[in-house]
Amino acid sequence: xxxxxxxxxAPRPRLIALFGATGTGKTTVGVTLVHLVVKPLTAYIxxxxxxxxxxxxxxxxxxxxxxxxxxTPTRIFQVDRQDVVLIDTPGFDDTELNDTExxxxxxxxxxxxxxxxxxxxxxxxxxxxxxxRVGGISRRTFQILRGLCGEDTLTNVLIVTxxxxxxxxxxxxxxxxxxxxxxxxxxxxxxxxxxxxxxxHKDTRSALDVIRILLxxxxxxxxxQRQIVDEGESFYxxxxxxxxxxxxxxxxxxxxxxxxxxKEELGQAKEKNNAQAQSELRDFLEQAIxxxxxxxxxxxxxxxxxxxERMRWESRVSEAEAAQKExxxxxxxxxxxxxxxxxRAERASGEELKRLEKLINELLKKIEAIKAYKSxxxxxxxxxxxxxxxxxxxxxxxxxxxxxxxATALEFxxxxxxxxxxxxxxxxxxxxxxxxxxxxxxxxxTGLGMPSLEQTRNGFEEPSSPANYHxxxxxxxxxxxEPLDTxxxxxxxxxxxxxxxxxxxxxxxxxxxxxxxxxxxxxxxLVQRSIGMLELMDDTIFQDVRDFFAxxxxxxxxxxxxxxxxxxxxIRRRFEASNSLKHGMLGMAALFRSNYEHSMVPASxxxxxxxxxxxxxRMLQSELENESVSPWVKLASLWELxxxxxxxxxxxxxxxxxxxxxxxVRLALGxxxxxxxxxxxxxxxxLRCIAWSDILSSMALSRPTLLNYESDIHNRPQYDDSEDPxxxxxxxxxxxxxxxxxxxxxxxxxxxxxxxxxxxxxxHEIQQLIQDWKFRPVPAQRSALRVARVASQEIWRHxxxxxxxxxxxxxxxxxxxxxxxxxLVIRIASTLTPGVNPDCFLAVPYFIAGSFATAQKDRYTxxxxxxTSGNEGFLRHLVAALDDxxxxxxxxxxxxxxxxxxxxxxxx
Numbered sequence: 001x002x003x004x005x006x007x008x009x010a011p012r013p014r015l016i017a018l019f020g021a022t023g024t025g026k027t028t029v030g031v032t033l034v035h036l037v038v039k040p041l042t043a044y045i046x047x048x049x050x051x052x053x054x055x056x057x058x059x060x061x062x063x064x065x066x067x068x069x070x071x072t073p074t075r076i077f078q079v080d081r082q083d084v085v086l087i088d089t090p091g092f093d094d095t096e097l098n099d100t101e102x103x104x105x106x107x108x109x110x111x112x113x114x115x116x117x118x119x120x121x122x123x124x125x126x127x128x129x130x131x132x133r134v135g136g137i138s139r140r141t142f143q144i145l146r147g148l149c150g151e152d153t154l155t156n157v158l159i160v161t162x163x164x165x166x167x168x169x170x171x172x173x174x175x176x177x178x179x180x181x182x183x184x185x186x187x188x189x190x191x192x193x194x195x196x197x198x199x200x201h202k203d204t205r206s207a208l209d210v211i212r213i214l215l216x217x218x219x220x221x222x223x224x225q226r227q228i229v230d231e232g233e234s235f236y237x238x239x240x241x242x243x244x245x246x247x248x249x250x251x252x253x254x255x256x257x258x259x260x261x262x263k264e265e266l267g268q269a270k271e272k273n274n275a276q277a278q279s280e281l282r283d284f285l286e287q288a289i290x291x292x293x294x295x296x297x298x299x300x301x302x303x304x305x306x307x308x309e310r311m312r313w314e315s316r317v318s319e320a321e322a323a324q325k326e327x328x329x330x331x332x333x334x335x336x337x338x339x340x341x342x343x344r345a346e347r348a349s350g351e352e353l354k355r356l357e358k359l360i361n362e363l364l365k366k367i368e369a370i371k372a373y374k375s376x377x378x379x380x381x382x383x384x385x386x387x388x389x390x391x392x393x394x395x396x397x398x399x400x401x402x403x404x405x406x407a408t409a410l411e412f413x414x415x416x417x418x419x420x421x422x423x424x425x426x427x428x429x430x431x432x433x434x435x436x437x438x439x440x441x442x443x444x445x446t447g448l449g450m451p452s453l454e455q456t457r458n459g460f461e462e463p464s465s466p467a468n469y470h471x472x473x474x475x476x477x478x479x480x481x482e483p484l485d486t487x488x489x490x491x492x493x494x495x496x497x498x499x500x501x502x503x504x505x506x507x508x509x510x511x512x513x514x515x516x517x518x519x520x521x522x523x524x525x526l527v528q529r530s531i532g533m534l535e536l537m538d539d540t541i542f543q544d545v546r547d548f549f550a551x552x553x554x555x556x557x558x559x560x561x562x563x564x565x566x567x568x569x570x571i572r573r574r575f576e577a578s579n580s581l582k583h584g585m586l587g588m589a590a591l592f593r594s595n596y597e598h599s600m601v602p603a604s605x606x607x608x609x610x611x612x613x614x615x616x617x618r619m620l621q622s623e624l625e626n627e628s629v630s631p632w633v634k635l636a637s638l639w640e641l642x643x644x645x646x647x648x649x650x651x652x653x654x655x656x657x658x659x660x661x662x663x664x665v666r667l668a669l670g671x672x673x674x675x676x677x678x679x680x681x682x683x684x685x686x687l688r689c690i691a692w693s694d695i696l697s698s699m700a701l702s703r704p705t706l707l708n709y710e711s712d713i714h715n716r717p718q719y720d721d722s723e724d725p726x727x728x729x730x731x732x733x734x735x736x737x738x739x740x741x742x743x744x745x746x747x748x749x750x751x752x753x754x755x756x757x758x759x760x761x762x763x764h765e766i767q768q769l770i771q772d773w774k775f776r777p778v779p780a781q782r783s784a785l786r787v788a789r790v791a792s793q794e795i796w797r798h799x800x801x802x803x804x805x806x807x808x809x810x811x812x813x814x815x816x817x818x819x820x821x822x823x824l825v826i827r828i829a830s831t832l833t834p835g836v837n838p839d840c841f842l843a844v845p846y847f848i849a850g851s852f853a854t855a856q857k858d859r860y861t862x863x864x865x866x867x868t869s870g871n872e873g874f875l876r877h878l879v880a881a882l883d884d885x886x887x888x889x890x891x892x893x894x895x896x897x898x899x900x901x902x903x904x905x906x907x908x
Contacts (some may be wrong), residue, residue: 013076013083014121015113016214018050019145042158048072049126049162049199050086053207054562071109071313077708081212100298103144103244104306108150108236108313111228119219122156123149124210127179128160129172139185140247146189147240150223155193157188159211162199162227232751234704235305248299255292262288307703315652331370338363463523506835506871508596509551519554519834520785521561527553533604545575548589550597553868554837557787558734560781562725570682578633580619581759584640591648595871617653624660631668632683638664639686644691646907649873654907658697661690662706673708677737680727692729694739696844696908698747699803702899709744713769725779734789734841735796736775740767741798750807768819770800792838798825799845802852813854825849826861834868843869844908847878851885851898859886874907882907 073087089109090102097105110120125145149157161179164172179185180196189195197213198443199206204583224240225234235241262285269277338360345356400535510517518524527548554561563570575582590609597605621639623629640662645654665687666672679688691707698705728737749762776795778789798821805811825845843866850862857884866878881898884905888896898906 011785012118013085014119014123015085015087015219017087017123017210018088019123019125019141026664049207050088051204052202052204053077053079053211054888060554067611071105074823079208079215082215084211084215085437098294098301099244100302101309103240103302104235104309107224107228108309109239110222110225110315112310112317114225114229119221119225120156121219122158122160122214122217124160124214126160126162126199129175130163140243142186142189143243144517144788147238147243148222150239151192153193153220153222153370154189155219156214156220157194159189159194160194160199161533163203163804164198164200166201167199232753235849241302245299245302248295248302250555252292252295252299255288255295255879259285259288259292275712278345278899304663305706307706308656311652311655311659315723318652324350327370327817331367332362334367334370338367346813351389377391378448383500421547475488488880506596506868508555508841516784517833520788520837521781523561523564523781524550524554527560527564529566537743538541542572542575543587544589545571548585548592552592555840557732558792558841559725559731560840561779561781563732574636578619578623578637580616580623580631581633581640583612583616583619584637584644587616588640588644588647591644595647609644609648613641613648616641616644624664631664632686634664635686635690639689642690646693647872648872649907650875651877651905651907655697655701658690658693659706662694665690665707669876673710674707675711676728676740677713679713682726685726687736688729689732692733692735695747698806700898700906700908701745702750702807704742704751709741709748710803712743713738713741716780728775734792734838735795736773738773738775739770739796739907742770742773743803746800746807747806759808763804766808767804769799770797772803773797785869788838790830791831792842795825795828795842795845798828799848800821802848806848806851806899818852822849822852822858826858829861829865832863835870839865840869843875844876845881847898847908850882853886854889877906 071087071089073085076083078084087109088096089106107267123145127143134327146154147158159179161176176196180190181187186194186196195213197210199210221230224238226239228235236245260331262281266278266281266285269281317520341356341360341363345353345360348356484727508518549556549567553567557563571585575585587609590605590612594605594609616637620634620641623637624634638657642654642657644650645657662672665674668687674687674691676688676691691709695709696709697703725731729735729740730737746766747765748764749759752759754762775793778786778793780789781787800820802818805815805818811816813819813822825851829839829842829846832842846862846865846869850859850866853859853862863879863882866875866882869875885898
């Protein structure tokens with residue numbers, strides 16, 4: 001997290017975190033602190049503290065609803081000529097969020113900022129002196145705070161008592177002494193270095209005096225930052241999460257005990273025929289069961305980790321970054337326009353001069369509005385120009401910013417939701433606000449187990465938009481979307497179009513004399529006839545999906561012949577399974593067409609693809625919350641969205657949906673352990689694809705897999721001659737199943753809590769298995785394709801070896817095994833035709849090999865192989881990441897790997 005300053009050499013602002021118990025009034029303190037909040041019965045005191053210190057005018061809550069539900073910074077303000085920032089965060093015991101969600105949000109902010117190289121100067125814990133004692137919620141909050149901070153950093157913690165009466169009451173002094181001296185309250189923390197001070201008055205001076213105590217302290221690493229970032233602990237294993245988990249477990253046990261007692265009393269009431277007592281006891285029993293269930297789900301959510309919240313945080317940061325960049329662009333345009341107007345004004349006179357002077361004054365106001373916006377921003381993301389706008393009300397509403405595919409007035413309209421109705425918060429899409437709490441187990445049916453479209457619609461009105469994507473002439477089917485408003489072109493959209501127009505392009509389908517490139521297996525005429533047979537019985541909207549598979553099947557599935565005999569049945573069944581699947585498949589068809597077809601309106605086609613994907617995402621969230629929809633249908637929909645986001649290069653949505661998919665997998669299986677080698681058949685297709693994405697994402701993000709992967713590879717043949725072609729993941733993605741398992745083991749070993757020496761020994765064992773394994777014979781009709789697929793297997797073999805060296809051995813190109821694998825990847829790749837099957841499935845191995853390359857010739861070759869493998873957005877991300885890695889490696893004189901970068905910039 002960087003802080004924006006007019007002077008690049010100026011010191012960073014001091015970041016101080018506010019933590020508070022119920023109703024302690026932290027938002028009142030000021031902009032200089034990063035504060036963590038416990039939900040107030042009324043948020044007045046916290047808000048007043050922030051407003052007093054920073055000069056902000058944040059909303060003060062006057063009811064039982066907590067105002068703060070997002071981590072939200074104030075603008076930079078000064079105390080004794082030092083820049084300070086306060087960041088408002090959600091409070092525990094909130095009316096909308098449960099405590100686990102709140103801890104995850106706080107953790108996401110703390111770890112992301114720490115990974116970017118930034119630490120807190122201090123933490124302020126606010127406590128009402130009017131409280132006679134520390135209640136259950138307050139005690140739990142303070143214990144979580146200690147878990148977040150750790151004992152070593154308590155010297156940077158202030159316990160601030162507020163809400164003192166004037167004059168001070170004897171009872172308040174007695175309370176203060178009890179809080180300071182009683183070992184049940186703050187005495188242990190004070191003994192460990194924390195300091196307890198009074199805030200006697202609710203004014204600016206008292207708030208600033210509190211802040212001054214922390215200004216001279218050096219920034220510190222909090223315990224949760226060290227545990228997760230430095231030591232690689234899981235979220236659930238952190239001290240803060242364990243404190244909360246223990247409290248939740250105690251509460252759940254209390255409710256379970258009450259349930260048993262009430263059941264016994266209810267039985268007695270029935271024996272006595274006491275109708276009133278029975279009614280009251282049933283009501284109480286229902287409430288107790290509901291609360292016990294809620295707590296059980298919250299504990300499970302705690303175990304699931306906070307990756308979803310981290311992705312959500314990074315998405316908010318990305319939106320802010322886009323807004324800042326757009327502000328800079330608009331300022332440059334306006335400055336240029338201003339110079340032109342002034343030049344014209346020098347030569348004008350009379351009415352024309354007055355008109356130009358009026359335009360100049362209006363333009364100056366707009367430029368000043370943008371400057372004011374930029375000067376009040378906090379940069380959250382490391383090594384970038386990512387901005388978090390703190391107060392959007394300073395903008396001229398006539399100035400428009402465009403980012404993330406939507407035009408937004410500089411005033412940034414607020415959400416009507418209570419959760420985001422705070423100045424300085426972002427409008428978070430609905431799908432980011434939903435939590436998926438699922439625990440019952442569903443049986444695995446035949447096929448996809450998908451009900452009819454009418455059964456899964458669940459009240460969704462069939463949108464009319466897809467009909468607009470179809471036309472009597474195939475070439476204009478998607479082109480009939482409304483024209484794109486040029487004012488809504490985001491910077492990312494412009495980059496995408498530039499890459500399409502000027503980057504290396506794969507022409508698809510290939511020209512007539514390249515039939516082997518389009519269909520190396522020689523079965524596409526049969527597939528096209530099979531799919532074409534459905535045209536007479538299908539609705540017109542399905543034609544886009546048929547055309548997609550008829551044209552792009554060989555780029556979509558590695559061994560596309562594996563299921564060609566029943567492909568038309570599978571895609572039709574999938575299309576009818578749910579609304580989200582239908583629109584997800586249509587979006588994928590539109591995306592591929594926009595990527596590969598020549599058209600006068602590529603931006604319009606790309607916009608149509610995004611609109612369909614956005615519609616599918618909204619429908620999916622409704623289906624996820626509907627318990628009548630099979631989890632297998634939910635998995636299919638999630639995979640459809642994940643696949644789109646992968647090809648489109650949409651990182652934030654991809655990782656968010658992957659976390660959701662992992663939760664649904666646990667529901668569907670009743671377990672989080674998967675044996676990929678035992679999965680086969682259409683009913684497990686989406687499960688296998690999600691497992692593949694999880695394993696590859698663990699490699700890209702350098703994080704543990706979301707699910708566990710266990711397979712007994714030693715007590716089975718070295719290659720499986722099963723007659724079922726729809727088995728494992730190789731036929732879909734091209735990587736041999738055994739290598740997929742071994743890469744998952746490598747990721748697990750990387751994050752295992754074992755001595756380094758043991759890691760090295762086990763790493764060598766995995767490397768030996770990778771080197772020696774004999775892969776399954778490649779099924780292919782033509783000899784040229786068989787040779788190409790053997791080459792593909794060997795490229796994946798060397799990529800897996802390189803991953804062991806990257807993650808376990810920490811090797812560089814000087815290692816002979818690494819150097820040999822890089823050279824072999826390049827040599828084997830030279831035998832493959834670029835941009836066609838199987839080369840179009842090898843971008844990730846090319847990237848991994850490229851990350852180790854030091855010779856300019858090798859770098860150029862591998863970079864070129866990635867760019868020429870396709871036209872998708874994620875390929876551009878890989879190339880951009882490689883360029884950055886090489887630049888850093890050359891500057892530092894030692895290898896820089898992709899695992900050293902956060903937030904994620906790539907997808908595997």
